[in-house]
Amino acid sequence: MSNLIAIDETRLLNELNTLATLTHAEPADNGTAVTRIVFSDDDLRARTWLKELAVAEGFEIRDDAVGNIFIRWAGTEPDLPAVATGSHTDAIPHAGMYDGTVGVLGGLEAMRALKRTGLRPRRSIELVMFTSEEPTRFGIGCLGSRLMSGTLDPARADNLQDKDESPLSAVRTAAGFAGPLASVRLPANHYRAWIELHIEQGPLLEREGIPLGIVTSIAAPAGYRFTITGFGGHAGALLMPDRKDALCAAAELILSVEKHALATGAIDTVATVGTCDVHPGAVNSVPSRVVLQLDIRDTNPERREAVMQAVRRDCDDLRQRRKVTIVEELVNADAPAQSSPHTVQLLEAICAEQGIACKKMVSRAYHDSLFMARIAPIAMIFIPCRNGVSHRPDEYASPTDIALGTRVLAQVLAKLTSE
Numbered sequence: 001m002s003n004l005i006a007i008d009e010t011r012l013l014n015e016l017n018t019l020a021t022l023t024h025a026e027p028a029d030n031g032t033a034v035t036r037i038v039f040s041d042d043d044l045r046a047r048t049w050l051k052e053l054a055v056a057e058g059f060e061i062r063d064d065a066v067g068n069i070f071i072r073w074a075g076t077e078p079d080l081p082a083v084a085t086g087s088h089t090d091a092i093p094h095a096g097m098y099d100g101t102v103g104v105l106g107g108l109e110a111m112r113a114l115k116r117t118g119l120r121p122r123r124s125i126e127l128v129m130f131t132s133e134e135p136t137r138f139g140i141g142c143l144g145s146r147l148m149s150g151t152l153d154p155a156r157a158d159n160l161q162d163k164d165e166s167p168l169s170a171v172r173t174a175a176g177f178a179g180p181l182a183s184v185r186l187p188a189n190h191y192r193a194w195i196e197l198h199i200e201q202g203p204l205l206e207r208e209g210i211p212l213g214i215v216t217s218i219a220a221p222a223g224y225r226f227t228i229t230g231f232g233g234h235a236g237a238l239l240m241p242d243r244k245d246a247l248c249a250a251a252e253l254i255l256s257v258e259k260h261a262l263a264t265g266a267i268d269t270v271a272t273v274g275t276c277d278v279h280p281g282a283v284n285s286v287p288s289r290v291v292l293q294l295d296i297r298d299t300n301p302e303r304r305e306a307v308m309q310a311v312r313r314d315c316d317d318l319r320q321r322r323k324v325t326i327v328e329e330l331v332n333a334d335a336p337a338q339s340s341p342h343t344v345q346l347l348e349a350i351c352a353e354q355g356i357a358c359k360k361m362v363s364r365a366y367h368d369s370l371f372m373a374r375i376a377p378i379a380m381i382f383i384p385c386r387n388g389v390s391h392r393p394d395e396y397a398s399p400t401d402i403a404l405g406t407r408v409l410a411q412v413l414a415k416l417t418s419e
Ligand SMILES: [Zn+2]
Pocket: 088, 099, 100, 133, 198, 367
């Protein structure tokens, strides 16, 4: 590992700890609790602090209309497409201190480390901090990268409301980010390469004792809402042969989802019915209406659709047999993303040269990189996190793993910027 670019591990860890103090989360006894909702005071303080770090380094700064931050180290050929890295610093309520932040502060340290080597990058290097990777406030994840990649209609985005019914347009303006959202979009091939450093949020690296994951594809979620309507009535008076119990039909539908997701035989197919709203929801009333929400993910969109087709056939059977209506609505369906084979190869070569054990893997959680794939060849570097835990105060990545991920990031940025 001696040939890898040296990073200032102490400084990076101190910065991660400082960022973790910019929160209003109640202290947790099992770790560091962080809550940082987009455009809250904590989020705005974190942005100001990050910009100060970048300015101290002499990097250029730009925000766009939705508040994505771009920290740029100009290359000797600044007109060439830049190489970029980054992640997010927002955090869901009572989350941990490593999700996203490792990619932002690790990216910043990687740039500083390259600067210390005396490198003069040919292509500019940009660090991006995305607005609202988490869906907490406006109900949709990856707001910043969706707008950047043209995946979300700007007018629809500006009308998204938070729980106080304030639209994004008003909230972002109050936070100091004005201008038309359409201006956030970047053209295809805007970046020469995009690479995101992130904690795995799964158990595989730790379980296998491997310090570094190279993401080859990102599974994409699709969301569906099923409304099942039957016939309600008194739990005593409505006789069993006469029933059209919506919850019984829903129970079969949930098991159908599980059955067909398992039947693909692919470890990358996952499907979850995570909510079940029962109407009227009384112990002595036959359920007349049930709303289910399904989250289904796969690295292969055809396979994901095949599961949905099988579920739909079972819905037809349920309609016939149980005399209920079932309405399916598509909430969202994003395309999966493949990593750039070239960047993956570069990362593998770095690991081989340096004797670092690595594992090619699929990202089952989605990230801003999923959307960046539309405007750049992407890749991701994963580092292990304890017990695979994330979005909880006991989320933990070791200093050694954070430092190694940051070194490999610096190394691959150096390669990419010279190409
Ligand atoms: Zn994240």
